[in-house]
Amino acid sequence: MSTQVPETETETEAETDVEHSEPLAPAQEERMRKKAEARADREERARREAAERADDDEDTYHLKVFRFDPEVEGKQEPRFDDFHVPYEKGMTVLDALIYARDTFDSSLTFRHSCRQAICGSDALFINGRQRLGCKTQLSDLDQPVRVEPLPHADVEKDLVVDMDHFYDQMEAVEPYFDADELPDGELEEQRQTRENREKVKMSTRCIWCGACMSSCNIAAGNNEYLGPAAINKAYRFAMDEREGEDRKQHRLNILEQENGVWRCQTQFSCTEVCPKDIPLTEHIQELKREAVKNNLKFW
Amino acid sequence: MYEHDVIVVGAGGAGLRAAIAAQEEGADVAIVSKLHPVRSHTGAAEGGINAALREGDSWEDHAYDTMKGSDYLGDAPAIETLCKDSPKEVIQLEHWGMAFSREDDGRVSQRPFGGLSFPRTTYAGAETGHQLLHTMYEQLVKRGITVYDEWYVSDLAVTDEERPEDRTCHGVVAYDIQSGELSGFRAKEGVILATGGLGQVFEHTTNAVANTGDGVAMAYRAGVPIEDMEFIQFHPTSLPSTGVLISEGVRGEGGILYNAEGERFMYEYGYASNDGELASRDVVARAELNEVGEGRGIDDEYVHLDMRHLGEERITDRLENILHLAKDFEGVDGLEEPMPVKPGQHYAMGGIETDENGETCVGGLYAAGECACASVHGSNRLGGNALPELIVFGKRAGAHAAGKDLGTAEIETGQRGDYELGELDTPVQPGEVEPAGGEGDAVADGGVAAETGSGDGHDIVERAVVRERERVQSLMEKDDGVQHAEIRSDVQDSMTEHVNVFREEDGLKQALEDIAEARERYQDVFVKDPSRTFNTDLIQTLETRNILDLAEAITLGALARDEFRGAHWRAEHQERRDEEWLKHTMLSWNDGTPELWYKPVLLEGEDKEYEPKIRSY
Ligand SMILES: Cc1cc2nc3c(=O)[nH]c(=O)nc-3n(C[C@H](O)[C@H](O)[C@H](O)COP(=O)(O)OP(=O)(O)OC[C@H]3O[C@@H](n4cnc5c(N)ncnc54)[C@H](O)[C@@H]3O)c2cc1C
Numbered sequence A: 001m002s003t004q005v006p007e008t009e010t011e012t013e014a015e016t017d018v019e020h021s022e023p024l025a026p027a028q029e030e031r032m033r034k035k036a037e038a039r040a041d042r043e044e045r046a047r048r049e050a051a052e053r054a055d056d057d058e059d060t061y062h063l064k065v066f067r068f069d070p071e072v073e074g075k076q077e078p079r080f081d082d083f084h085v086p087y088e089k090g091m092t093v094l095d096a097l098i099y100a101r102d103t104f105d106s107s108l109t110f111r112h113s114c115r116q117a118i119c120g121s122d123a124l125f126i127n128g129r130q131r132l133g134c135k136t137q138l139s140d141l142d143q144p145v146r147v148e149p150l151p152h153a154d155v156e157k158d159l160v161v162d163m164d165h166f167y168d169q170m171e172a173v174e175p176y177f178d179a180d181e182l183p184d185g186e187l188e189e190q191r192q193t194r195e196n197r198e199k200v201k202m203s204t205r206c207i208w209c210g211a212c213m214s215s216c217n218i219a220a221g222n223n224e225y226l227g228p229a230a231i232n233k234a235y236r237f238a239m240d241e242r243e244g245e246d247r248k249q250h251r252l253n254i255l256e257q258e259n260g261v262w263r264c265q266t267q268f269s270c271t272e273v274c275p276k277d278i279p280l281t282e283h284i285q286e287l288k289r290e291a292v293k294n295n296l297k298f299w
Numbered sequence B: 001m002y003e004h005d006v007i008v009v010g011a012g013g014a015g016l017r018a019a020i021a022a023q024e025e026g027a028d029v030a031i032v033s034k035l036h037p038v039r040s041h042t043g044a045a046e047g048g049i050n051a052a053l054r055e056g057d058s059w060e061d062h063a064y065d066t067m068k069g070s071d072y073l074g075d076a077p078a079i080e081t082l083c084k085d086s087p088k089e090v091i092q093l094e095h096w097g098m099a100f101s102r103e104d105d106g107r108v109s110q111r112p113f114g115g116l117s118f119p120r121t122t123y124a125g126a127e128t129g130h131q132l133l134h135t136m137y138e139q140l141v142k143r144g145i146t147v148y149d150e151w152y153v154s155d156l157a158v159t160d161e162e163r164p165e166d167r168t169c170h171g172v173v174a175y176d177i178q179s180g181e182l183s184g185f186r187a188k189e190g191v192i193l194a195t196g197g198l199g200q201v202f203e204h205t206t207n208a209v210a211n212t213g214d215g216v217a218m219a220y221r222a223g224v225p226i227e228d229m230e231f232i233q234f235h236p237t238s239l240p241s242t243g244v245l246i247s248e249g250v251r252g253e254g255g256i257l258y259n260a261e262g263e264r265f266m267y268e269y270g271y272a273s274n275d276g277e278l279a280s281r282d283v284v285a286r287a288e289l290n291e292v293g294e295g296r297g298i299d300d301e302y303v304h305l306d307m308r309h310l311g312e313e314r315i316t317d318r319l320e321n322i323l324h325l326a327k328d329f330e331g332v333d334g335l336e337e338p339m340p341v342k343p344g345q346h347y348a349m350g351g352i353e354t355d356e357n358g359e360t361c362v363g364g365l366y367a368a369g370e371c372a373c374a375s376v377h378g379s380n381r382l383g384g385n386a387l388p389e390l391i392v393f394g395k396r397a398g399a400h401a402a403g404k405d406l407g408t409a410e411i412e413t414g415q416r417g418d419y420e421l422g423e424l425d426t427p428v429q430p431g432e433v434e435p436a437g438g439e440g441d442a443v444a445d446g447g448v449a450a451e452t453g454s455g456d457g458h459d460i461v462e463r464a465v466v467r468e469r470e471r472v473q474s475l476m477e478k479d480d481g482v483q484h485a486e487i488r489s490d491v492q493d494s495m496t497e498h499v500n501v502f503r504e505e506d507g508l509k510q511a512l513e514d515i516a517e518a519r520e521r522y523q524d525v526f527v528k529d530p531s532r533t534f535n536t537d538l539i540q541t542l543e544t545r546n547i548l549d550l551a552e553a554i555t556l557g558a559l560a561r562d563e564f565r566g567a568h569w570r571a572e573h574q575e576r577r578d579e580e581w582l583k584h585t586m587l588s589w590n591d592g593t594p595e596l597w598y599k600p601v602l603l604e605g606e607d608k609e610y611e612p613k614i615r616s617y
């Protein structure tokens, strides 16, 4: 399934009673029912308390979080759960999710690791925009804060999306340095000018979060389009003077194919959402110009 | 069951380098990692990679600095290997296209770093780790090395001979986070653990959420000794709400530390009358906590790091990334207000005992990177020395596992000959709640490590899978009980209160009691989420078990070592005591009843002996 459907969203204050219609594996189903019952009480209490606190205390934030689990009854239909999280200065959306999971519902699922915008795990759709959960201060957001998985990707569970397609596109551009020749000595480096390093610098900052791809209308409509992150990865090598002309030629050929740079319609959505401020659209435009120059050469 | 020649667990800098090296030796190698490789915490390293590359510098000087920094608890053969190999390995990264910062002549730049006698730290802006991680992952893609990503390795498949030194590792058991499939991975030549740091043992850390020390805990329970666990580095400037690191660069540029009274305490209270804010990490960290303890902290928690006086121009020019970090992760504008900072757990010097080829005492089992202890860092790691460790020892472990002859190691592993046994007075019995052999939940909590029997490799792995399946099932079947998050946060709090920068005997004992109590509660742990799809509740519950074992090991080591060395400070013992303590603290799991023993430090280098001197800067 994809997040494009949640128009049918239902809001529940606490988890609704689980109905038992279609059995999964019998043991698994039994296990799930028991767990649902065992937790219903405790959970509802915790949430009621939190909601009450929210009423008389301004220092909580109200989150509406997308929930879905293909396996668990009651979660197979996508829905939104409400969480009221006590606010502390400096709190990010990721902090709030962690709090909600550890306090109210341990099945709330999202990827995260570094908490500092470097691992690229927690790109989410927050109040209608692709952002990293760990890099987004609650205080910058209107309430209720809506947290959804990245659009245009298949949802595996709750906020976790399938990243395979994104990885496939990244790896389709031969994303590795491949110099035409290397210095002889094992202690001798290739030379690179400061200007050239500066030129590729921004493009090397990509953390593979997938925010740009998710924001791109073209990529949404055409699964084959390489997408901004992969093209940026190719840019990183094509512009690196250490690689040599032949390699660059080859890279431009890849980028010029049907689903390469020419698909981009310069809408800038990728550039706007990139948490590492990479000028993606500019990089794509520059590659288009390179490609044109390149073709002229072979006329 | 999956089968490869070499299985690498973990895909940070160490794991990636190991995999590439093993493949270059002709092995069929695969990586199993709970995170996709580019998500590994190596990406968070900012500062740089030490390597003696230039005229006027030498590997010998680098070795000398490292030994001194270690406070004479590093082993010379490991340190010398690091320093000799790191230039070659750094240039190898350059040949793979890493975007190092450059000099005018186009060569790789180097900068000065704390504790180094020569500016030998190579770097890529303030994102050295990110560049290193991505460069190596690119090479992995180029070589088509298989990666099982988002697979959590939950146990090792090791034979069960009496002495760990006689055991062999035949593979691992892993759980596919996405599908819930549990499967064996047989390694015909070797298993390399590269699982990184263990910062999650503490409440406040610069480490990632995934840094739960799984590899160290798994190896420990399989019988491999763990070494010098008490040595934990605390970084003095981390942001209070998240632990995000504010680099030393701020103080290097002239940033000032103030207490709540607005006093420049590093000078005014004489913590470091010469170096002030630029004193070494442990000195500054202790000073900050002392201020807070004396009631001069802000919100009773932190101090202020102020850089406003440097002026907007200089700040945006040189410390721009700090402005972003403070804004994004603390909601503070560094141009307008001082930044709150406090010490945070940063690095584990100790880990799985290995020799300089990365080999442990269990046959076919290797470790490299932060989870390993060769020992390069001894009691205190120098900035910029962890990243070269990843590539130097990652490569050696990978090559050796794939059959390359690296010569006989100088460092001996395991309990051999006459070793010194330690004695320790603990308030509670450490280790397994119900030792192996007893009834009860021992299986469920993963405590019984070495019950796989003998037989061929395939059988050993198969049996380990069956055992893990039981463990997972029993966690999933319980309908009620304790949730891991409560246990985890209680242990983290206790560790940060008692086994942090300051360590007092009573506090350490209290921590042991807290951990023992947490172990009791862990017997009743249950996984609430019934799903097989992406069940992070289950994964974290398994990780929490590892946190318990490591918290205990760190605390036992800290209690045993009654001296002040490197990062380890003891209230009652304010001196470094070389007559007694030029030795490594070793812990063996011993099937659930941990055994403390010691092994002498090796100060004998290739052609010189390192003389312990006072560590002053
Ligand atoms: C903020 C910060 C800044 C630093 N700056 C510097 C610096 O400037 N210079 C320097 O030299 N050092 C620095 N360090 C230290 C250095 O970065 C780390 O020690 C090093 O990166 C650790 O690398 P690693 O490969 O051992 O582990 P990691 O990069 O942490 O990788 C661990 C891998 O193991 C996998 N894994 C873990 N457990 C399991 C499991 N159970 N099953 C499967 N896979 C598993 C993970 O998925 C991951 O891929 C810094 C550290 C931090 C935290």
Ligand code: SF4
Pocket: A205, A206, A207, A208, A209, A210, A211, A212, A213, A228, A229, A232, A273, A274, A275, A276, A277, A278, A280
């Ligand atoms: S280009 Fe930016 S938005 Fe796209 S994956 Fe990389 S870091 Fe994320």
Ligand code: FES
Pocket: A094, A111, A112, A113, A114, A115, A116, A117, A118, A119, A120, A121, A122, A123, A132, A133, A134, A135
């Ligand atoms: S948690 Fe790593 S990028 Fe947000």
